Amino acid sequence: MWDLLLDPQTYPRVFTGIGACSRLDIPGAQPVFEFRIGTPGAGIRVLRVRVVTGRWYESCELHVPEIGSFAALRLTGEGDRSRIAVTFFTPGRVHRHVAGLSNSAVQEWAVKGLRRIADIVRGVPTSVVANGEASPVRRSFGVMRQVTASGVVRTNAQVAVKQLLSLNKWGFNLAGGYAAGAAYSPHRPAVIDERGARTFAEMDERTTALAGAMAAVGLGAGDAVGLLSRNHAGMIETMVASGKLGVDVALLNAGLAARTIEQIVQRHRLSALFVDGDLEELVQYLHADLPRFTTDLLPPFPDRYTVDDLIDMGEKDFRIPAHPGRLIVLTSGTSGVPKGARRPHPKGFATIAALLSRIPLEMESAMLIPAPLFHTWGLAGLQLSTALRSTVILPERFDAEDCLHLVAEYGITTMIVVPTMVNRILDLPPAVRARYDTSSLRHVISCGAPLAGATVLRFMDAYGDILYNVYGSTEVSWATIATPADLRFAPTTAGRPPLGTRVAVLGPDHKPVPVGATGHIFVGNHMLFDGYVNAAPPDEAHGMLDTGDIGYFDVNERLFIAGRDDEMIISGGENVFPRPVEEALAHLPQVSEVAVVGVPDPEFGQRLAAFVVKHEGSGLDPDMVRTYIRHRLSRFSVPRDVTFLPALPRGETGKILKWLLAGGHNGEFPPGMGGLGISGSA
Structure with a gap:
């Protein structure tokens, strides 16, 4: 005690x-x-x-x-x-x-x-929080209340029947979402990219034609294709058409190396590739017999068919499959080669109802998605948009100032981001941020990595209490959602479970630990993934999956993440996590970004090493960093190595690639990531 x-x-x-x-x-x-x-x-x-x-x-x-x-x-x-x-x-x-x-x-x-x-x-077992997950009646009532109150399902009987017929034909997926949108508001813009706009009716008609053309060239139910693309309408049309045809789609990360893509193509036995023209170099050495199609307007070869060419074939007759095609999302690969995770199809309206239970999203508004669509969170935002009949604005690449410009131009209500995007917006000079009217924003929803508490408060102080933090993973979809009220009260919280979700913090014996005690985070909901491709699934207990994270619940049933299970180090017999050190350093005004990893130590077994990106012109040295941490945390949390870098290595989704940092802590960094200075042992 x-x-x-x-x-x-x-x-x-x-x-x-x-x-x-x-x-x-x-x-x-x-x-x-x-x-x-x-x-x-x-x-x-x-x-x-x-x-x-x-x-x-x-x-x-x-x-x-x-x-x-x-x-x-x-x-x-x-x-x-x-x-x-x-x-x-x-x-x-x-x-x-x-x-x-x-x-x-x-x-x-x-x-x-x-x-x-x-x-x-x-050791009283109290760390289990369920939001209607164990009560089918309560969950069903909650789902119906959410979708009718929000307008996802219209009370007008004739309109509701059109929606439900479209969803019944294609399923509760992207294909069904665009078909239902076409039935209700056919002329409303569905997608706006750098090439123009597509209405809901055009998305539905074009994807049906694309599915027919794919069938004509030999693709069908049971096949799998690879999709290597940046954010634009052609990428969405490929996903939707494949779903209509019963073809699985492996969403390839545009930041992967050519060799990794080759391994994924072989592992998934892909029947064809749909590739952006400027990403062709990543697949140019694959077997020549593998059919390729270009997803944008600029084919790298004159005889290469584009998505538009396939649509113009006018083929609309194909057999509707018993089961729509699935999307295979790659894990982030922050610890090595990414694994393919089969995403399940949403089961009825429960998916949209779960998110609406914590985020009051609006119908038929403008949604900006700079997060990559090949990432679980960017894809989830797109799926949300179809249920809400939102107009989605898709920039191909993220640029902080361009995002603010698009918010002002289109009156954006909801923005789907990953944490690094929040940091990049805050790093813009105040004079640049002041140029753009962002008063239309109601929801900036971040997911994919932890948000530092200092960043949370800075963003809400600058833009108002509009920030939401979603904690989840490719494997479990969502786990908890922190509202602006949660984040004002406890800036580092991951929030509470939404409707239909159960979260537990379990000990090594798979029994709940007490509230306030740290353990492994397990999640149960109706959107748990269908398994990896050629890899063992994560640990399971009581119908819930292990997220691989360590954390705890507080007395208010808010979840907090201590760190990844594989990031914990043992230094001098003490268990130490990098995240509290990252949180502490994020409060320093000289620090723009920081990452902390564990590295071998001959005396203590392991020690922490800090990698810091400073604001331009700020004064900060390794001794200052160590002294600061020594006064805030335990002595085992003091990083003995402090390296200053011009930028942290990140994947295409914005996640920090800590395995590169751990491998380069002695100064052996990949090209373009050289250190500005490294300390010796303290």
Whole structure:
């Protein structure tokens, strides 16, 4: 009990009303922590708390000098029986909500928190949060309420019948989504790219013609094709037409090496390739007998058919398959060669209802998707857009200023991004950001990697409380969603499970750990993937899949991610995760980006190495970085190696490729990633 009480960062996990706690860098003073106190409804107050510890087994005091309040803790007892006495002085000054509480209410609050700490010590299995997942009746009612209230399903009987007939024909997938959109609003723009616009009716008609042409050239149900493309309408049409024909599509990452693409083509036994003209060099050495088609307007060879050529053939007769084609999404490959994950088709309206239960998306609005469509999150945004009958604006490549320009030009309501895009927008000079009217934005939804707490608050301070953070993976789809209110209260949270989702934090025995305790994160919902291609599936327990992440639930049922299971290192016998170090360094005003990895150490077994991108002209050296971390975290968290880089290595989806950093920590970096300076051991 006392070990947990002496660490103020335990308090947000077990006491309601405490959203976050982080240690401040104040050298030569008693430890000072910054607490976020309150609730999203009552308001958030930030307080600095000084921690004064007596003899470790006897006393601890938490002082808030600016308001003259403190709490004193005394521990007495023998053996396994302990008594904790807590004294509060002027607790009503801490927050206006507390001022209205009676002494007995404050006592009850303290006792409940202390009991949760006791639960951690005893190992009480409480870390399971389910949102309607175990109740089919509640889930079905929730789905119907969400889709009718939002307008996904119209109450007009004639229109609803047209929608449902289209979905019944093609399924609850991209093909069904565009067909249903064509039935309801045929002339509404569905996709706008750098070449022009396509209406819902045009998308439905063109993809039917493309499916017929694909059948005419010998493709059919059971085949698989590769799609190597950037974001544009031709890429979407290829996915939709393949689905209508029953052909699986392997979405190839445009940032992969040619050799990796060759391995994927062989592993998946692809029958044809659809490739952008400027990406042809990545497949030029593949077997000449493998048919190739160009997805954009510029074929690299005169005799190469483009998607438009196939559509112009006018072939619309083909056998509708018993099962629509599936999309195979590659995992990020941050630890090596990516695996192919078979994505399931959405089962009814439950998928859109799950996301609407946490994000109040609007019907028939403008959606900007700069996130790559070959990435799970970019693809999910596209699938959402068809259910919402949104007009999707697709830039082929991400550019931070161009995104703001598109927001202003099209009155964008929703933007689908990955975290690096949030950082790039914030890195723009204030004068550049001020040029563009972004007042139309209602939802900026980030997924794919953790967002630093400092980045979350900077973005919302600049653009308003419109940021949503989705935690999920290719394998489990979504797990939790953090709303702006969640992020104001606890900026590093991954949020709560949406409708129809169960999340549990399990120990090595696959039993739930206590709330506040750290364990493996498992997720269950109706969109768990159908397995890898030629790879063993992740661990499974109680109908849930292991995400490969370590984390914990707080008392408010919010999930927090400590880090990847394979990123944890053991340094001098202590378990250490890189993410708290990354979070701490992200608060430094000189730091633009940071990544921390584990590397071998002859003395401690492993140690942390930090890779930092500085803002131009800022002064920061390795000793400053180490001193800063030493004052905020444990001594085992201090990175002994600090390397300054002009940029961090990232994949096409924006994820940091930490395996490259771990391999280059001695200065042996790939071309174009050379260090600006590297420290020796501290």
